[in-house]
Amino acid sequence: MSLGDFANKLIGGHCFMKGLPSGERRRVAIARELVMRPQILFIDEPLYHLDSVSALLMMVTLKKLTSTGCTLIFTLNQSSTEVFGLFDRICLLSNGNTLFFGETLACLQHFSNAGFPCPIMQSPSDHFLRAINTDFDRIIAMCKNWQDDNGDFSAVNMDTAVAICTLEATYKSSADAAAVETMIMRLTEKEGPLLKSKGNASNATRIAVLTWRSLLIMSREFKYYWLRLILYMLLTLCIGTIFSGLGHSLSSVVTRVAAIFVFVSFTSLLSIAGVPVLMKEIKIYASEESNQHSGALAFLFGQLLSSIPFLFLISISSSLVFYFLIGLRDEFSLLMYFVLNFFMCLLVNEGLMLAVVSLWKNIFQSVLTLVTIHAVLMLAAGYFRIRSELPRPVWTHPLSYIAFHTYSIQGLLENEYLGVNFAIGQVRSISGFQALHSAYDISPRSNAKWENVLVLFLMAVGYRILVFVLLHFYARKNVSLHRLFRGKHDSTA
Numbered sequence: 001m002s003l004g005d006f007a008n009k010l011i012g013g014h015c016f017m018k019g020l021p022s023g024e025r026r027r028v029a030i031a032r033e034l035v036m037r038p039q040i041l042f043i044d045e046p047l048y049h050l051d052s053v054s055a056l057l058m059m060v061t062l063k064k065l066t067s068t069g070c071t072l073i074f075t076l077n078q079s080s081t082e083v084f085g086l087f088d089r090i091c092l093l094s095n096g097n098t099l100f101f102g103e104t105l106a107c108l109q110h111f112s113n114a115g116f117p118c119p120i121m122q123s124p125s126d127h128f129l130r131a132i133n134t135d136f137d138r139i140i141a142m143c144k145n146w147q148d149d150n151g152d153f154s155a156v157n158m159d160t161a162v163a164i165c166t167l168e169a170t171y172k173s174s175a176d177a178a179a180v181e182t183m184i185m186r187l188t189e190k191e192g193p194l195l196k197s198k199g200n201a202s203n204a205t206r207i208a209v210l211t212w213r214s215l216l217i218m219s220r221e222f223k224y225y226w227l228r229l230i231l232y233m234l235l236t237l238c239i240g241t242i243f244s245g246l247g248h249s250l251s252s253v254v255t256r257v258a259a260i261f262v263f264v265s266f267t268s269l270l271s272i273a274g275v276p277v278l279m280k281e282i283k284i285y286a287s288e289e290s291n292q293h294s295g296a297l298a299f300l301f302g303q304l305l306s307s308i309p310f311l312f313l314i315s316i317s318s319s320l321v322f323y324f325l326i327g328l329r330d331e332f333s334l335l336m337y338f339v340l341n342f343f344m345c346l347l348v349n350e351g352l353m354l355a356v357v358s359l360w361k362n363i364f365q366s367v368l369t370l371v372t373i374h375a376v377l378m379l380a381a382g383y384f385r386i387r388s389e390l391p392r393p394v395w396t397h398p399l400s401y402i403a404f405h406t407y408s409i410q411g412l413l414e415n416e417y418l419g420v421n422f423a424i425g426q427v428r429s430i431s432g433f434q435a436l437h438s439a440y441d442i443s444p445r446s447n448a449k450w451e452n453v454l455v456l457f458l459m460a461v462g463y464r465i466l467v468f469v470l471l472h473f474y475a476r477k478n479v480s481l482h483r484l485f486r487g488k489h490d491s492t493a
Helices: 022-034 052-068 104-113 124-132 135-142 160-172 175-189 203-220 222-242 250-290 296-326 332-360 363-379 404-417 432-436 448-492
Strands: 040-044 071-075 089-094 097-103 421-424 428-431
Touching: 022 040, 022 052, 052 071, 089 104, 089 124, 097 104, 097 160, 097 175, 104 124, 104 160, 124 160, 160 175, 203 222, 203 250, 203 296, 222 250, 222 296, 250 296, 250 332, 250 363, 250 404, 250 421, 250 432, 250 448, 296 332, 296 448, 332 363, 332 404, 332 448, 363 404, 404 432, 404 448, 421 432, 428 432
Parallel strands: 040 071
Antiparallel strands: 089 097, 421 428
16 A cells, blocks of 8 residues: 555554654555455545545555455545546446446547537546536526636536436446446346455454554553543542541541542542543444454453553552551551452443443543442442441442442451451450441451452453443444345335
8 A cells, every 4th residue: 555654653643743644544544454355345535635646646556456356446526637547437426326337438438429528628527527416507506697718607508407317318328338237137147156254363363453452552642541540649649648647446447438438439430531542442443343353352352451451550559559548457468459359440440431431432421421320329339328228229229239339348348347356445345347337338257358359350241241232232233224224225226
C-alpha cells in the first residue's frame, strides 16, 4: 500500500503527537482488510476527503492488487479523468436504476447513442454525473437566467429526469444489458467448490495480539490510565489522612469500618473515569468483529489480560497508602490479603463497566447508568444500615447479595478483626466479631474472608460471561439485520 515511509509511526494521534494524514489512514484501513487476503474487496468512497494527488496514488496502488487476482469494487460520487481511466468496468446508478454496466470506454459510446455525447473539453466522469444526478436541475433552476459563451448553462439540453429515462431505456435495449443478463444466469447456475481458509490465526494468537495492542494503548493514553492512577493515589491519600491516627482501641472500630467503606466505595466509583477507553475498545471490537478479524472470546481474554497489570498496580499502590495511614494490623499476610481483596473488587467493577458499556455503547448513558448502580449498591452494602436489618424485599434480596461492595468490605473487616480481642476493664474482654456486631455484619468463621474473595472472583467471571452474551447477541442481531436488509433489497431489485 506504499506505506513504507510511514513504518513504525503512530496511526492515530494522542496527547500532543500527530498521527498519520487522512490519506495514509485510509490506506492503513484498506491494508488491514487485505491481511485477510480477500478475493473480493468492496470499498465505499475510498477517495473521500483526499486531494487529487492522494486520490490518484490511492487508486494506482489499488490497481496493482488486481494483478494478484483480487476483484475491487468501489463506490464513487465523482472522480478525476486520471482516476476514471483506471477502471476496467463501471456501473452507473440513479435512484436505484442501472443506466449502464460494462467496460469503461463503452460508456462514452452508450451516452452518444442515447443522444448525450461528451463535450470535448469536459471530463467523462463530470459529464456522466451531470446527466444522471437530479440535483443539477435545482442548480439550473437557480441559474436559469445565466448563459455561458455557448448558450445554455447545462451541457445536457434537457432536464435530468428525461435524460435518466432515455439512458435507462437505451441500456435495456443494448447488447451490453443482454450480455450482463446472460452472464448472471450462467453464474447463478454454476456451482463450485467452497472457498478454503488460507491460514487464519488461532485463538491464542488473536488473544496475544489483542493483549499486546491493549497494553500499547494503555502505555500511550495518559489521560485514561496514568491520570486515573494519580487520581486513585490522591483519593486514597485524602481518605487515609482523614482517618489516620485511629489507634487500636474498641472505640476506633466504628470509625475504621467507615474508613474501609469509604475506601472501597469511592475508589470503585472513581473507576467510572475509565468508561471512555472501554468505549473505544468496544467500538474497535465491533469494527473488527464485523469483518471477522476477531471474536468476542478473544476480545474478552485480551482485554482481561491487558487490564490485570494496570488494576494490580492500582490495587497495590492504593492499598499500601491506605493500609499504613489508617494503621491496620502490621502483618504481611494480612496486607497481602488486603491487596488481593481490593484487586478482586476492581476486577469485578471492571466487568460491570464492560457490561454497561456493551449494553449502551454510549458514554453519557453508560456513565449515568454506572453512577446510579454504584449509588444503589453502596446503599445496600450494609454500612448505612446493617445487612440483617435491611428491608427484605429488594434491599436484602437481591441487592445486598449482588453488591460487590458487601463482600469486599466483609472480607477486609474479617481480615482485620477476626482473632482480635478487646479488653473491657481488667477482667473482661470481647472478640473482634462481637465488637463489630453493631457496626457491620461479618461471619465468625476463620475462613470467611476467603469465601468473600471467592465470591468476588465468581462475580468477575459472571460479569464477563454477561459481556460475552451481550457481544454475541449484538453480533447476531447485526447479521440478522444485514440479511433482512439484503432480502428487502433483493425483493425490490
